[in-house]
Amino acid sequence: MMRIPVETTTLPNGLRVILSRDHATPVVAVNLWYHVGSANEREGRTGFAHLFEHMLFQGSAQVAANEHFELVQRAGGTLNGSTWLDRTNYYETLPSHHLELALWLEADRMARLLPAMTQEKLDTQRDVVKNERRWSVDNQPYGTWWERLPALCFPPAHPFHHSLIGSMEHLTAASLDDVAEFFRTYYTPDNAVLTICGDFEASAARAMVERQFGAIPRGNGRPPLPDLTLPPTFGEWKREVVEDAVVAPRLFLAFRIPPAGDDAWYAASLLGAVLGTGEGSRLSRALVREQQLASEATAFTFDLAKGSDLLVCDVTARPGVAAATLEAAVVAEIDRLLRDGVTAEERARALALYETAWVSGIQSVGARADKLSQFATYRGDAALVNDEPARHAAVGVDAMVDFARARLQPTNRASLLYVPRAVAGVAA
Numbered sequence: 001m002m003r004i005p006v007e008t009t010t011l012p013n014g015l016r017v018i019l020s021r022d023h024a025t026p027v028v029a030v031n032l033w034y035h036v037g038s039a040n041e042r043e044g045r046t047g048f049a050h051l052f053e054h055m056l057f058q059g060s061a062q063v064a065a066n067e068h069f070e071l072v073q074r075a076g077g078t079l080n081g082s083t084w085l086d087r088t089n090y091y092e093t094l095p096s097h098h099l100e101l102a103l104w105l106e107a108d109r110m111a112r113l114l115p116a117m118t119q120e121k122l123d124t125q126r127d128v129v130k131n132e133r134r135w136s137v138d139n140q141p142y143g144t145w146w147e148r149l150p151a152l153c154f155p156p157a158h159p160f161h162h163s164l165i166g167s168m169e170h171l172t173a174a175s176l177d178d179v180a181e182f183f184r185t186y187y188t189p190d191n192a193v194l195t196i197c198g199d200f201e202a203s204a205a206r207a208m209v210e211r212q213f214g215a216i217p218r219g220n221g222r223p224p225l226p227d228l229t230l231p232p233t234f235g236e237w238k239r240e241v242v243e244d245a246v247v248a249p250r251l252f253l254a255f256r257i258p259p260a261g262d263d264a265w266y267a268a269s270l271l272g273a274v275l276g277t278g279e280g281s282r283l284s285r286a287l288v289r290e291q292q293l294a295s296e297a298t299a300f301t302f303d304l305a306k307g308s309d310l311l312v313c314d315v316t317a318r319p320g321v322a323a324a325t326l327e328a329a330v331v332a333e334i335d336r337l338l339r340d341g342v343t344a345e346e347r348a349r350a351l352a353l354y355e356t357a358w359v360s361g362i363q364s365v366g367a368r369a370d371k372l373s374q375f376a377t378y379r380g381d382a383a384l385v386n387d388e389p390a391r392h393a394a395v396g397v398d399a400m401v402d403f404a405r406a407r408l409q410p411t412n413r414a415s416l417l418y419v420p421r422a423v424a425g426v427a428a
Contacts, residue, residue, distance in 0.1 A: 004020055014190025016194070017196075019205055028095075028098075032192060034089070035086070037083055038163070039159035047129065049182075051126060056090065071101060091366060117179055126172070144242065149416050155230075188216075193376040193382075237415070241417050246419075253312070253413060260305045265301075271337075271350075277299065283297035287315060291329060294321075296316045305378035
């Protein structure tokens with residue numbers, strides 16, 4: 001299995017720097033993770049972490065609004081950012097001789113964002129995020145699932161309960177003072193991981209990083225999250241039925257599992273492949289091909305690394321199939337797995353699918369850089385990325401069966417069921 005070269009250092013200001021050289025092609029990826037996401041938002045300011053991601057492309061002391069995009073694209077590169085429950089990342093991939101351009105751009109906004117912030121920029125980006133919410137959530141079939149499912153699975157006071165994109169009311173209430181406070185609190189070198197992956201010389205890259213980031217002062221400390229510990233199971237079958245403007249029912253059936261990186265999580269990862277990865281998976285074979293009740297069936301983990309994670313089966317019915325019929329068929333497949341267990345062939349198939357996805361997922365320097373930032377941020381050591389294939393391979397059939405019977409029981413299920421509005425109530 002391919003091993004990723006990893007060299008780690010920490011600047012005096014707390015910035016963790018990961019270097020991973022690969023001279024196969026003359027490109028380099030710069031990936032900067034800040035350990036902050038929607039879980040860190042204070043009450044009444046949901047959606048602020050995502051709004052702030054947009055604000056970081058609105059210029060800094062030496063970079064005009066949108067110039068970050070222009071400079072990278074003129075150099076032949078690509079760039080973007082994203083926000084999740086417990087991290088925000090920014091990344092560029094560009095020809096290797098432009099490495100310091102990307103480092104300078106990231107350092108300038110880390111050190112000197114606030115002088116360029118204006119009320120006009122905040123108002124503009126707030127409207128952009130509101131429109132993004134309208135397009136991707138409110139007016140998208142099934143679009144509310146990714147805020148309804150965490151709300152169903154995590155208690156109201158839990159940091160993962162509330163919406164990542166935020167409510168219209170909270171976005172409207174965000175002020176310029178909120179921007180400044182959030183930036184000073186979380187966008188500091190000691191709350192960040194900088195990964196450089198690709199075609200570069202280590203000594204030159206280290207000098208560039210020191211030159212661009214070394215003088216940025218560390219922050220005053222990142223406020224800790226509340227205790228994220230939850231019982232190992234929901235304790236009951238949680239249910240929510242949503243009437244939506246859709247033509248066919250869709251079921252998200254979630255199970256509470258240990259956080260990503262926990263020894264037991266790897267059994268859940270392979271069980272997800274057995275249930276819903278590819279046409280040979282149980283849900284696809286039974287519901288899509290044999291019974292022809294579903295048009296699509298997948299399973300996945302959220303990959304949450306704190307407190308607890310979720311294993312989710314996502315199954316969309318064929319038009320005309322009743323929601324109750326769909327849910328009963330999905331549950332029957334879960335119960336069959338609990339009753340009959342997992343075969344050695346299924347375990348081997350799941351592992352092969354994982355290993356294929358793993359190798360293909362780290363082929364590009366950009367994806368590899370992101371994975372290294374992830375492991376440095378969540379696990380404390382980027383080099384642990386190389387242990388993932390072996391940790392999956394160490395999971396045997398018995399461990400998968402034991403995990404399934406402990407965590408896929410009715411007392412650890414959460415059903416988010418979408419039903420067409422015209423036939424609402426059929427599956428309730």
